[in-house]
Amino acid sequence: MTVHGHSSFAEWHRNGQHASYLRTMKSPGAILDILEIERPAGDMSRPALSDIVLMEDMLGCSRVRGDLGGGRFDVTTRRGTLAIAAPNFATTVINEKRHRLRTLAFPLAQWQHVLDEAADGRFSFDTSCIYGQVFDSWKIRSAVRNLWALCEEEGAPSRLLARAAGCEILAELCRLGGAPFAPAKGGLAPWAQRRCVELMHARLAEDLSLDELAAEAQLSPFHFARMFKQSLGAPPRVYLTRLRVEKACELLEQTDLPITQIAFEVGYSSNQVLARVFLKHMRMNPSDYRRAVREPTRSIA
Missing domain, CATH: 2.60.120.280 (Regulatory protein AraC)
Structure with missing residues (x-):
């Protein structure tokens, strides 16, 4: 309406x-x-x-x-x-x-x-x-x-x-507003934690929603977000970013894929977005990282 x-x-x-x-x-x-x-x-x-x-x-x-x-x-x-x-x-x-x-x-x-x-x-x-x-x-x-x-x-x-x-x-x-939110109910059950992390790995390139992760754990999105953080030490979005950066590092180390393709593989819309995220977490851009891990002696020199 x-x-x-x-x-x-x-x-x-x-x-x-x-x-x-x-x-x-x-x-x-x-x-x-x-x-x-x-x-x-x-x-x-x-x-x-x-x-x-x-x-x-x-x-x-x-x-x-x-x-x-x-x-x-x-x-x-x-x-x-x-x-x-x-x-x-x-x-x-x-x-x-x-x-x-x-x-x-x-x-x-x-x-x-x-x-x-x-x-x-x-x-x-x-x-x-x-x-x-x-x-x-x-x-x-x-x-x-x-x-x-x-x-x-x-x-x-x-x-x-x-x-x-x-x-x-x-x-x-x-x-x-005077209606305190419900207390946290502890962390995720081990089976729920395992299934959610597996889902994140499997759908790294997709726009995975909090609702989908919560459904995998058979919880509401609100309670899932708080319980996930208790179990894994970081909110779901932060944890997913870590997985994406780790996967980007692996692809930079082990493949010759263009950086734009790597960005798509780990869920980012462009190589510029990947570069900003990568720089924030790894303190260098993807191209420099690839050179450093493939030519370590030269990088140290």
Whole structure:
């Protein structure tokens, strides 16, 4: 169903009245939409859309007043201030000065079950004390910053990254809203850990989703992500990146495949993306690594 001809927050900013204010958009396909918007002073109200929208003020926009779904507010914001706009609510926002927002839009159909799992069904935007308010959270700011940085390195976020980052942020929103998320239930069973790692190896070149890994372990995505980290010492996305870098090293050492082909083999869209990831983890680019392992004496000299 669309509202006023627009189906989502991202679509509204692509094609709606505010399209000219869109600076950057990164989307992994309806799981989580990541946008940066720069808007002038004035009335920036919009129609009801079926997304939960998290906004971070990147500049500090002086005075802002309106209603995001939790009642009227009139505040002076600072750089890093956060706010949540309600799904299916026509927001009212009037800004005193030009401002820039980094926003994450969570399609409600994709995320309602995650919120229910995170808080054992106790979370409700209607009763949450954070709903529609301006607030601060270093943990959420850090998660958004890290997500943005990864998008800059690797392009549009993978389904695994989008779901995992969304789970982390929504769990913190539950806690801040007065519905602490359910305690962790320990690590993965040995059989589940083995099957998930095998699946990662087998589908290294694919955009493997958190939901698929969770299904392999017979768990919900929210609980799986936390239990995986307890068992293997790293979140699923970080662990998958390690596997990809290890496989890239193996192919660089043992084959003459072009680096672009190696990038595709380990799940990256181009040799430039592989180079950025490889440099971050191995402290050298793939070409230099290949030379170093194949001509060690010459490299030492």
